Amino acid sequence: MSKLIIDAAKDKIFLMIINNDINYNITHENTKFNYEKLTILINEFLNSRNLNLKKVSQIYVNRGPGSFAGIRNSLSIVKAIHFSNKTDYYCFSFDDFDDLNDIKYENIPQLCEKFKVKKNLINPIYLS
Numbered sequence: 001m002s003k004l005i006i007d008a009a010k011d012k013i014f015l016m017i018i019n020n021d022i023n024y025n026i027t028h029e030n031t032k033f034n035y036e037k038l039t040i041l042i043n044e045f046l047n048s049r050n051l052n053l054k055k056v057s058q059i060y061v062n063r064g065p066g067s068f069a070g071i072r073n074s075l076s077i078v079k080a081i082h083f084s085n086k087t088d089y090y091c092f093s094f095d096d097f098d099d100l101n102d103i104k105y106e107n108i109p110q111l112c113e114k115f116k117v118k119k120n121l122i123n124p125i126y127l128s
Contacts (some may be wrong), residue, residue, distance in 0.1 A: 001057030009066025064125030
């Protein structure tokens, strides 16, 4: 099963699939238009790798700090995926990984486990 990382809190919308130690990623401009079609961007990205949401076992979503609209939309989408597919999700913040520099997205699943980031917990951090 694959893992999906979603980060819409920053300057760009970042998506990554981790599938059997092979990583695929894509970025999109961080605009209102892209927030409104985030589910389409996710599905197109998965389809480009011959995957679908049913083949995603875990989702990791950045809960901030960052853009209110990006965080709100990405968390809502992940909750909907969880509700419809029972997919496990983890809401991480780069602040959760104390004193680590140069954190790579492909390491997020292991870091969430190491730092005991709780599953299915949402506690967004918005910037003012």
